[in-house]
Amino acid sequence: MPKKSYTKIAMWLLNMECNFQCPYCFYDDGQRSLKQKLQLKMLDLFPSKNLYKTRFITPEKAKQFFDATGHRWLIVLSGGEPFVYPKFVELVEALGEKHQMIIGTNLSLPIDKFLEKIKPGMIHSFYASLHLGERERQHLSVDDFLEKAVRLTKAGFKVEIDYVMYPELIPRFLEIHERFKKEGLFVEAKVFRGMYGGKKYPESYTQEERDFFSKYTPSEVDRAASFKDLSFTGVPCSAGFDLVRIFANGVITRCPHDRENLGNLFSGKLKLHKTVKPCVVPNCKCTLAIKEKCVDFEKRK
Numbered sequence: 001m002p003k004k005s006y007t008k009i010a011m012w013l014l015n016m017e018c019n020f021q022c023p024y025c026f027y028d029d030g031q032r033s034l035k036q037k038l039q040l041k042m043l044d045l046f047p048s049k050n051l052y053k054t055r056f057i058t059p060e061k062a063k064q065f066f067d068a069t070g071h072r073w074l075i076v077l078s079g080g081e082p083f084v085y086p087k088f089v090e091l092v093e094a095l096g097e098k099h100q101m102i103i104g105t106n107l108s109l110p111i112d113k114f115l116e117k118i119k120p121g122m123i124h125s126f127y128a129s130l131h132l133g134e135r136e137r138q139h140l141s142v143d144d145f146l147e148k149a150v151r152l153t154k155a156g157f158k159v160e161i162d163y164v165m166y167p168e169l170i171p172r173f174l175e176i177h178e179r180f181k182k183e184g185l186f187v188e189a190k191v192f193r194g195m196y197g198g199k200k201y202p203e204s205y206t207q208e209e210r211d212f213f214s215k216y217t218p219s220e221v222d223r224a225a226s227f228k229d230l231s232f233t234g235v236p237c238s239a240g241f242d243l244v245r246i247f248a249n250g251v252i253t254r255c256p257h258d259r260e261n262l263g264n265l266f267s268g269k270l271k272l273h274k275t276v277k278p279c280v281v282p283n284c285k286c287t288l289a290i291k292e293k294c295v296d297f298e299k300r301k
């Protein structure tokens with residue numbers, strides 16, 4: 001990406017819906033499971049319908065919202081799975097006229113329309129997660145993921161790939177890493193958070209595993225945030241001033257952790273901080289805010 005062309009960052013959690021059901025998904029709660037079951041039932045009954053019609057905003061309205069702020073935004077679109085969001089490609093197309101995007105995806109759904117309509121200049125990068133276990137459970141191959149990542153790269157998009165180090169999948173990481181390397185793609189190790197075999201992770205990774213993962217985690221910030229919670233309580237952070245979180249229900253907060261309400265996407269309201277304020281929450285896992293220097297990484301506790 002050229003030198004920063006944006007002045008504000010919005011981490012927009014587009015939806016909670018996903019075509020995957022990874023065992024470690026932080027959305028795998030009872031509510032979501034029930035909603036997904038209903039959606040799957042509807043899919044059987046009305047295969048031609050888009051099932052993911054919860055609350056969504058049209059591409060035009062989303063564009064109006066961001067344009068009306070007068071800023072150029074870096075919009076991080078994640079979910080759920082953004083590619084199941086209604087009119088996702090149209091949304092990216094509309095936002096891309098003035099803003100740039102990062103797209104977090106499991107790269108399992110077709111990308112043909114995306115490649116046809118979206119120019120690489122609109123996209124800062126993809127972060128594509130290779131959820132190997134769920135991918136194979138759905139009879140989707142690693143080659144399918146690789147082929148899509150290569151197509152995107154050849155079309156001029158930057159694609160970053162991560163692999164969740166779910167304990168039973170750790171032994172397969174190296175082989176996958178080498179396979180992608182042959183195509184010029186680097187697969188990053190991402191720690192698993194949750195319970196497995198009665199043990200809590202990432203706390204239960206051995207030192208050997210930690211050292212191994214570190215070799216495949218290029219960013220110092222990611223390495224630092226992998227195994228322990230970082231804290232910046234009391235340290236000035238520009239989240240709320242030049243970075244916000246937008247939740248799937250439209251609520252806009254200072255960041256993923258500080259839920260101070262700054263507006264709502266659906267009602268078109270946004271009230272950013274006028275100055276940089278200290279962080280007031282105990283922990284920060286917002287590596288993007290740290291990498292974007294909203295807060296001074298060296299002042300972590």
Ligand code: SF4
Pocket residue numbers: 018019020021022024025026027079080081106131134
């Ligand atoms: S792909 Fe992501 S959002 Fe979907 S189930 Fe897996 S972890 Fe959750």
Ligand code: SF4
Pocket residue numbers: 232237238239254255256257258278279280281283284285286289294295
């Ligand atoms: S330091 Fe982290 S948790 Fe604190 S306000 Fe900034 S982004 Fe949020």
